Amino acid sequence: MGLVTPAGIGVEENWRRVLSGVSAAATDPELKGEKVDISCRVPGFDPTAELGRRTAWKLDRFTQLAVVGARQAVADAALDTGSWDCTRVGVVIGNSLGGASTLEKQLRTYCAGTPEDVSALMIPMSMVNMVAGYVAMDLRIHGPSLVTATACASGASAIGTAREWLLSGLCDVVLAGGTESAISPGTLNGLSRMGALSGRTDDPGAASRPFAADRDGFVAGEGAAILVLERCADATARGARRYADIAGFSATSDAHHATAPHPRGEGLARALRAALDDAGVLPDEVEHVNAHGTSTPMNDLTEARALHSVLGAGAAVTSTKGVTGHTLAAAGAVEAAYTALSLYHGAIPPTANVQSLDPSIDVEIDVVTGSARHRPISVAASTSLGFGGHNAALVLTVAA
Numbered sequence: 001m002g003l004v005t006p007a008g009i010g011v012e013e014n015w016r017r018v019l020s021g022v023s024a025a026a027t028d029p030e031l032k033g034e035k036v037d038i039s040c041r042v043p044g045f046d047p048t049a050e051l052g053r054r055t056a057w058k059l060d061r062f063t064q065l066a067v068v069g070a071r072q073a074v075a076d077a078a079l080d081t082g083s084w085d086c087t088r089v090g091v092v093i094g095n096s097l098g099g100a101s102t103l104e105k106q107l108r109t110y111c112a113g114t115p116e117d118v119s120a121l122m123i124p125m126s127m128v129n130m131v132a133g134y135v136a137m138d139l140r141i142h143g144p145s146l147v148t149a150t151a152c153a154s155g156a157s158a159i160g161t162a163r164e165w166l167l168s169g170l171c172d173v174v175l176a177g178g179t180e181s182a183i184s185p186g187t188l189n190g191l192s193r194m195g196a197l198s199g200r201t202d203d204p205g206a207a208s209r210p211f212a213a214d215r216d217g218f219v220a221g222e223g224a225a226i227l228v229l230e231r232c233a234d235a236t237a238r239g240a241r242r243y244a245d246i247a248g249f250s251a252t253s254d255a256h257h258a259t260a261p262h263p264r265g266e267g268l269a270r271a272l273r274a275a276l277d278d279a280g281v282l283p284d285e286v287e288h289v290n291a292h293g294t295s296t297p298m299n300d301l302t303e304a305r306a307l308h309s310v311l312g313a314g315a316a317v318t319s320t321k322g323v324t325g326h327t328l329a330a331a332g333a334v335e336a337a338y339t340a341l342s343l344y345h346g347a348i349p350p351t352a353n354v355q356s357l358d359p360s361i362d363v364e365i366d367v368v369t370g371s372a373r374h375r376p377i378s379v380a381a382s383t384s385l386g387f388g389g390h391n392a393a394l395v396l397t398v399a400a
Contacts, residue, residue: 001072001073001076001225001226001227001228001243001337001340002068002069002070002071002072002073002074002075002076002177002224002225002226003069003072003223003224003225003334003337004042004045004065004068004069004072004223004224004225005042005221005223005224005225005324005327005330005334006024006025006040006041006042006043006221006222006223006323006324006325006327007024007320007323007324008043009042009043009044009045009068010072011072011076011337011341014337014338015338015341015345017323018320018323018324018338018349019347019349019350019372020323021322021323021349021350021351021352021370021371021372022205022323022352023040023204023205023206023207023208023219023322023323023325023352023353024040024041024043024221024323024324024325025038025039025040025204025205025207025208025219025325026038026039026040026041026204026205027201027204028041028183030183030184030185031183031185031188034185034188034189034192035189035192035199036188036189036191036192036197036198036199036201037201038198038200038201038204038207038219039183039188039219039220039221039222039325040208040219040220040221040222040324040325040326040327041183041221041222042065042222042223045064045065045068047059047061047064047068050064050068051064051067051068055067055138058121058124058125059125059134060098060099060101060102060125060126060181061099061101061181061222062095062097062098062099062131062179062180062181062182062222062224063099063125063130063131063134063179064181065179065181065222065223065224066093066131066134066135066177066179066224066226067134067135067138068224069177069179069224069225069226070091070135070138070139070175070177070226071138071139072226073175073177073226073227073228074139074175074228076228076241077228077230077240077241078240078241079173079228081139081140084173085172086140086141086142086143087142087143088143088171088172088173089139089141089142089143089171089172089173089174089175090141090143090144090145090162090165090170090171090173090174090175091132091135091136091141091143091144091145091146091174091175091176092132092144092145092146092147092148092158092161092162092165092174092175092176093131093132093135093147093148093158093175093176093177093178093179093226094147094148094149094150094153094154094155094156094157094158094177094178094179094329094330094332094333095128095131095147095148095149095154095178095179095180095329096128096149096150096151096152096154096180096182096328096329096386097128097180097182097187097328097329098126098127098128098130098182099125099126099127099130100126100182100184100186100187101181101182101183101184101187102119102122102125102126103122103126104184104185104186104187105184106118106119106122106126128147128149129146129147131147131179132145132146132147133145135175135226139175141175143170143171143174144165144170144171146161148161149329150251150386150388150390150392151328151329151386151387151388151390152292152294152326152328152329152331152332152384152385152386152387152390153251153332153384153385153386153390153391153392154178154329154330154332154386155177155178155225155329155330155331155332155333155334155335155336155384156178156249156251156332156333156335156336156382156383156384156392156393156394157251157332157384157390157392158176158177158178158332158333159176159177159227159229159246159249159332159333159336159394160249160250160251160392160394161176162174162175162176162227162229163176163229163246163249164249166229166230166231167231172230172231172234173228173229173230173234174228174229174230175226175227175228175229176226176227176229176333177224177225177226177227177330177333177337178224178225178327178329178330178331178332178333178334179223179224179225179226179329179330179333180222180223180224180327180328180329180330180331181222181223182220182222182328183220183221183222187220188220191220194259195217196217196218196259196296197217197218197219197220198215198216198217198218198219198295199216199217200216204219205353206353207219207295207353208295208321208322208323208325208326208352208353209295209322209351209352209353209354210291210293210294210295210300210319210321210322210351210354211293211295211300211304211317211319211351211354211357211358211361211365211367212295212353212354212355212356212357212358213355213356213357213358213359215295215296215297215300215358216295216297217295217296218294218295218296218321218325218326219295219325219326220325220326220328221321221324221325221326221327221328222327222330223324223327223330223334224330224333225330225333225334225336225337226333227333227336227337227340229246232245232399232400242399243340243341243343243344243399244339244340244343244344244380244396244397244398244399245396245397245398245399245400246336246394246395246396247278247279247280247281247379247395247396247397248275248276248277248278248279248280248281248393248394248395249275249278249392249393249394249395250270250271250272250273250274250275250277250278250392250393251271251390251391251392251393252267252268252270252271252274252391253267253388253389253390253391254266254267254389254390254391255267255389256389257389258387258388258389259387260298261298261299261302261303261385261389262302262389263302264302264305264306264309265302265303265304265305265306265307265309266306267389267391268302268303268306268383268385268391268393269305269306269309269310270391271383271391271392271393272306272307272310272311272381272383272393273310274393275381275393275394275395276310276381276395278395279379279395279397281379281395281397283310283311283312284311284312284314285378285379286311286314286315286379286380286381286395287314287315287316287377287378287379287380288315288316288317288318288339288342288348288377288379288380288381289307289311289315289316289317289318289380289381289382289383290318290319290320290335290336290338290339290342290380290381290382290383291303291307291317291318291319291383292319292321292331292335292383292384292385293317293318293319293321293322293351294319294321294326295319295321295322295326297358299385300319300358300361301358301360301361303383303385304361304363304365305361305362305363306383307365307383308363308364308365309363312364313363313364313365313366314366315365315366315381316348316366316368316373317351317365317366317367317368318348318349318350318351318367318368319351320334320335320338320349320351322350322351322352322353322354323349323352331384332382332384332392332394335382335384336382336394336396338382339380339381339382339394339396340396342377342380343377343378343380343396343397343398343399344398344399346374346375346376346377347372347373347374347375348368348372348373348374348375348377349368349372350368350369350370350371350372350373351367351368351369354367354369357369377398378397378398379395379396379397379398380395380396380397381393381394381395381396382394382396
């Protein structure tokens with residue numbers, strides 16, 4: 001796996017930070033003067049140093065993050081791009097907002113009356129599909145490549161799609177994950193007008209607090225997570241390290257509302273049940289859930305209901321968005337990676353900033369707070385929801 005998130009650059013740095021439960025949110029100088037001026041950015045990310053000036057300047061940041069994450073993932077998997085059959089390797093990456101920051105900047109230039117200064121790269125930098133294309137170009141991948149766009153479920157949808165490619169025999173290796181970097185004044189103003197963002201701008205580090213009684217919205221983040229997926233037998237045959245096995249996947253639609261989840265979480269519950277069936281796992285075997293847990297009043301309540309309806313109160317639930325903020329289309333992939341790391345290391349990260357659980361959550365769930373829980377885990381799930389009523393659920397098991 002490759003991780004480039006607000007929790008850090010690289011797997012080890014990410015894992016240390018999410019286990020610490022210390023939020024990455026901070027006042028953002030690029031949002032100065034905006035109503036909401038806090039965000040979760042990738043710390044110390046230098047695209048020129050990572051990619052070289054000739055590559056970095058032509059890519060929007062959401063693509064830069066994904067290309068770096070993909071390089072990390074291939075190196076972590078000990079794959080030799082010079083000797084693999086590039087026609088049997090695929091790329092599927094989740095994204096939602098594309099190069100929103102580039103597009104916003106270039107439209108300002110156009111509206112200022114200087115259309116001749118608009119970049120000739122505006123379109124390829126802002127198109128959603130280009131991230132898969134650039135990852136394929138960077139690593140010389142000649143198999144199928146595409147982008148899944150199911151809002152904040154996009155990263156999980158990408159992993160599920162990649163798994164199907166492997167099981168069908170279409171590919172032997174797939175780079176799958178999600179990326180997003182849309183922390184621009186225009187985008188955040190839109191989210192703020194919807195009431196989605198936390199207004200706790202005087203205390204950024206405490207703003208993202210999933211399942212807490214006094215949560216008031218999420219902190220927008222950026223990041224990328226890219227996983228290398230192979231069939232288990234193939235990975236074992238080449239002696240590869242396996243963090244976890246992706247045992248089940250399912251997706252559903254609420255068909256309820258453009259931005260609000262179903263109040264009883266019925267769509268997510270159906271997705272989770274189907275993913276468990278796909279994995280051949282019973283509900284009481286699930287020991288841990290890395291929940292979508294956005295820190296918005298509506299999501300956390302309805303997600304708790306969905307989880308309880310399927311799993312009861314036995315699984316230890318966490319939301320790592322308390323640390324990373326909401327990385328939007330990248331979130332499902334980032335959290336799937338953290339779920340795999342929980343299985344690999346036998347540890348469940350805490351949900352940051354939770355002093356007391358919301359008493360209006362009318363079902364019992366076991367939210368991990370305070371500090372990490374260290375114990376062996378065999379079966380875990382990761383859940384994702386997105387605007388448009390998209391739901392996705394992944395079931396992961398310890399690598400056998």
